[in-house]
C-alpha cells in the first residue's frame with residue numbers, strides 16, 4: 001500500500017452496535033456485489049464556495065447603466081467589463097449569454113427572459129442601488145443567480161432629495177423659478193406654506209425614511225411614521241411615533257413615501273386611501289412611482305384633496321410627455337434623481353462592485369437579496385462544516401441504489417449550542433447541493449438550493465440534538481439519513497432501515513465517522529471505498545496491495561465492526577481514482593461481501 005508521509009491510518013477498534021436490520025438487508029442482497037460508481041472528480045476545495053463555477057478565464061461583467069468610476073475600476077481589476085448602455089431588451093438578451101454578471105441601476109428591467117437567455121451563465125446580478133423591483137427575483141432564484149444590491153450608499157442622498165422636494169414644494173420653488181425665467185414676477189401667486197409645527201407622516205421607516213424623519217424634526221416638524229416592520233425603539237430613539245396606516249393618513253399635513261415597491265405596497269395610495277387624508281395634504285414620493293395610483297392622484301389633485309405633490313419616481317420612467325400628472329401645476333417633478341449625487345454614485349458603485357466581485361469569487365455576499373445573509377464571523381466558524389455537509393450529501397446519495405427515487409432526507413445536527421445559536425441554512429443548502437449535483441446537471445448554490453429541492457420533491461427535514469458539553473464548536477456531528485430507498489451498499493442501512501452517514505470535523509478536516517450502524521473514521525478528502533466483510537486478519541493488506549499496485553495512494557483506513565471477527569465495514573480513503581480493473585479485483589477478494597466506490 002502506498003501511503004503518503006502525511007497520511008494516517010486509523011484502525012478503529014470501537015465496536016459498532018449491530019442490529020438485526022443490517023443482517024436482514026445483507027441477507028437480501030447477493031453475498032458479493034461490485035458497485036463502482038464513477039463520478040466526475042472535482043478538485044478539492046479548501047473553503048466553501050457558494051456561487052461556484054468554472055473560473056479558468058476572466059469572468060465577463062456587463063454594466064448596462066452608468067456606474068461610478070471607482071466601481072468600474074474595481075470590476076476591471078477582476079473581470080472583463082463591457083459597458084453597454086441603452087441596450088434594448090432584445091440586445092440585452094443576446095449579450096447576456098456571454099456574461100457572468102450584470103450590473104444595472106433602476107433603468108433596466110431584468111426579466112425572466114434575460115435569465116432564460118443567459119443559458120445558465122449569468123451568476124450574479126448587481127443592482128447599483130436599493131430598490132430591486134426591476135429585477136425578477138423569482139426567476140433569478142430559480143436560475144441560481146445571486147442578486148446583490150447596494151443598500152446603504154445612497155440612503156443620505158435619497159433622504160436629502162426627499163427633504164429638497166418637501167421644502168421646494170412647500171415654497172413653490174420649481175414653479176416660481178420657471179415663472180421668473182419666463183419673465184414673470186408673481187410674488188402673490190407663489191405664497192407657500194410653512195413646515196414648522198406641521199405633521200409629517202413618513203411611510204416606510206427604513207434607512208431613507210428614518211433619515212428623512214431626523215431631518216424633518218430638525219425643521220421643526222412633528223414626525224409620525226407608519227411601518228409594520230419597524231422596531232418601536234428605533235422610532236422612539238429619534239422621537240418619532242409609530243402609528244397605523246389609517247392614523248398616518250388621517251393626521252398628516254405632509255406624507256413622504258419610503259417603502260419598497262412590492263405586491264403589498266403597489267398603488268397603496270389610491271382613490272380609497274386619498275379619501276382618508278386631510279384635505280390639502282401634500283405628498284412627496286422618492287420611493288417608487290408604482291406605490292401611487294397615478295390616475296387617482298390626478299383626481300385627488302383636481303379635487304383639492306391633495307394640494308401638492310413632489311415626485312421623483314413614476315410608474316413608467318420616463319413618464320409620457322403628455323402625462324396629466326407631470327403637467328399638473330401643483331406637481332413638482334424630478335427625473336428619478338434621489339440617488340444622484342456625486343458622493344452617492346461613487347459609494348453605490350463601490351458597494352455594488354465589491355458585492356459582485358465577491359459573489360463571482362464565490363464568497364457569500366452581505367448584500368445578497370435572494371440568499372440568506374450569513375455574517376462573516378458565522379461563515380468563518382461554519383466553513384469546515386459546510387464542506388462536511390456537502391460531502392455527506394454527496395456520499396449519501398451515491399449509496400442509493402439506482403432506481404430508488406430520493407424523496408425524504410433527515411439531517412440531524414448534534415450540537416451543544418442553543419437552538420437559536422446555530423444557523424443551519426448554509427449546511428442544509430450544501431447537503432442539498434451534495435445530493436442533487438452528482439445526479440443532475442443542475443447547478444446548486446445557496447440561492448436555489450431550497451427551491452431546487454422542493455421542485456424535485458426532495459423533502460429535507462432538520463433535527464437538532466442538543467448535546468451536553470462545551471458549545472465552543474458550532475456542530476459536533478452531522479448525520480444524513482435517506483428514508484424509503486434501497487442501498488447499493490447494504491451495510492449503509494442503519495438499524496432504522498435508512499441509509500445513514502455521519503461526519504465530524506477533526507482538526508478542521510471533515511471526517512466520515514459513521515456508515516449505517518458502523519463507526520469508521522476516514523477523512524473526507526479524495527474518494528472513498530467502503531467494503532463490508534467479516535472482520536479477519538489481512539484484509540487491509542489485501543485491499544491495500546491491489547491499490548498499491550496501481551499506485552493509488554491510500555490516505556486513511558478505518559474498520560468499524562460489531563465485535564472482533566464479526567461483521568465489519570472498512571472505509572478506505574484514496575487520493576486517486578482506482579481503475580475499474582482494480583475495483584473489480586477488490587470485489588473479487590473472497591472475504592469481501594460488497595463494496596462501493598464513492599467519489600467526493
Ligand SMILES: NC(=O)C1=CN([C@@H]2O[C@H](COP(=O)(O)OP(=O)(O)OC[C@H]3O[C@@H](n4cnc5c(N)ncnc54)[C@H](O)[C@@H]3O)[C@@H](O)[C@H]2O)C=CC1
Nearest residue numbers: 130131158204205206207208227229259260286287338339
Ligand atoms: N428615488 C431614488 O433615487 C431612490 C429611491 N429609493 C427607494 O426607497 C425605498 C426605501 O429605501 P431604503 O430606506 O433604503 O429601504 P429600507 O429597506 O431600509 O426601508 C424600507 C422600509 O419600508 C418598510 N415597509 C415595507 N412594507 C411596508 C408597508 N407596506 N408599509 C410601510 N412600510 C413598509 C420596511 O419595513 C422598511 O423599514 C427603496 O425600496 C427604493 O425603492 C431608495 C434610494 C434612492
Ligand SMILES: O=C(O)C(=O)COP(=O)(O)O
Nearest residue numbers: 105106128129130131339
Ligand atoms: O436605489 C434606488 O432604489 C434608486 O431608486 C436609485 O435608482 P438609480 O440607481 O439612480 O437608478
